[in-house]
Amino acid sequence: MQVIYVNRFLPSSRKQAVREIKRRASCDKFPRVLLFPEGTTTNGRNLISFQLGAFIPGYPIQPVIIRYPHVHFDQSWGNVSLGKLMFRMFTQFHNFFEVEYLPVIYPLDDKETAVHFRERTSRAIATALNAVQTGHSYGDIMLHMKAQEAKQENPSSFMVEMTKVESLFHISSTEAVDFLDKFLAMNPDPSGRVQYHDFLRVLRLKACPLSAKIFSFIDVEKSGTITFRQFLYGSAHVMSQPGFDQTFEEAFAGCGGAVKTYVVEQELRDFIQPAILNWSEDEVHEFFMLFDNDNDGRIDKNDFLSCLRRNPLLIAFFTPQPQQKEFEGNGVIEIV
Incomplete structure (x- = not known):
């Protein structure tokens, strides 16, 4: 062979x-x-x-299709370990399969x-x-295994039909697993849903009107909680917008990157001030540290882009407030 x-x-x-x-x-x-x-x-x-x-x-x-007719145990290899599969096959007198051309x-x-x-x-x-x-693919197996490793009660609830996701938003299975890592850090409940306060904690946000609008954008059911599918679709949708890269470039330049190759904490605070009116210095510092990957007190362009690609929903904080928009269906509506 x-x-x-x-x-x-x-x-x-x-x-x-x-x-x-x-x-x-x-x-x-x-x-x-x-x-x-x-x-x-x-x-x-x-x-x-x-x-x-x-x-x-x-x-x-x-x-060529293969069927596994059975009475007691289905020997097709689905969500079962190889050892258990072999043991249960050995406990049957016969194991049949049919091949059809x-x-x-x-x-x-x-x-x-x-x-x-x-x-x-x-x-x-x-x-x-x-x-x-179905629109499932091997990418869904990766998501299922990641959820299983995290001891989630229902790992299949984190499968999203990755073929459809890749077609709609052009993101890879590896990127989807990275988004799942972020979502699992939000401590989903046994049904796989995340509360608003856990969403804010992981993204290092404070409850404010813009944070609430970002969460509401994902919470399409308006239930006060979000699923991984909603989080992935919302994040991937924002990242796939034609203006995402342009907004990133303008935001970095507006923070101070136009005159030098990095941004410091005070410059970041000044730029996003309209969106964070009630934030304390400690809360702004926590937000800054999300971008500062190497903890050197500076955000270079790679740090900035890397953070926004991992957390595309945060782009809303770098968009001029009167111009913030959200895509809904085939139209565009104001969200502020």
């Missing part, structure tokens, strides 16, 4: 894997290339999003995109399996 190795977190490795798939699929010297398009294992009750690597080369695909699926023409080819193939397999298609 000649395995095609790939590091799913490195774009260069993924591109190399696609080239290798294309090379082997087009060469008679190799046997048929066997790919597992979901990129992980599931219990087979749903079909999660397929990876694009199998479809980019544009060659015909022979779909579906009709070969050909690309429609040279203009068909890999995404459309993937969707047609996924739909054919889901129909044969009588399974529901």
Whole structure:
């Protein structure tokens, strides 16, 4: 067996894997290339999003589906350890599985995109399996494992259908895990929800009108609590706005970065003063320390950008108050 190795977190490795798939699929010297398009294992009750690597080369695909008919124990490898899976399989007299070959699926023409080819193939397999298609991907497994490590009661509540998130906001699974780290620091309750005061604590904010509006922007249900999905969608939405980078540049320059390469605490305080009228010196210092990664009393441009990418909701404090806007649906509404 000649395995095609790939590091799913490195774009260069993924591109190399696609080239290798294309090379082997087009060469008679190799046997048929066997790919597992979901990129992980599931219990087979749903079909999660397929990876694009199998479809980019544009060659015909022979779909193969596997079923695990069972009476006592489902031996499909879902959310169960390998040791437990093997033990329970050994306690059964027989373990069955069925293999079904579906009709070969050909690309429609040279203009068909890999995404459309993937969707047609996924739909054919889901129909044969009588399974529901979802927008989950391996990124959701990463989120689930992170929540599990944090001893959350319901780790699956932190899965967000990463394929949809990546398509909407162009953020990676690794970035989503970083946002989950931030959210878990807010001490979610057993149902996976975070209270307003914990949200403020982790972002080092004080209760004020602007802080309340930021929280309300995420709390679309107006329940006084937020879920990870809401936090991720809200943060990613702000970061994906065309004006985000421009606002960052203008904010850094306005704080003093236009005349030198760094910003000190007093300059930061002066710039965001309209938004923090009732903040004490200690509260402003805590906010400043969120940006000062190396604790040298200065915020350089990299520190500033890095903090806002980790905490994009904070961009509201650096936007001129009369011009702060929030996107809602297809329109734009004033939030102050």
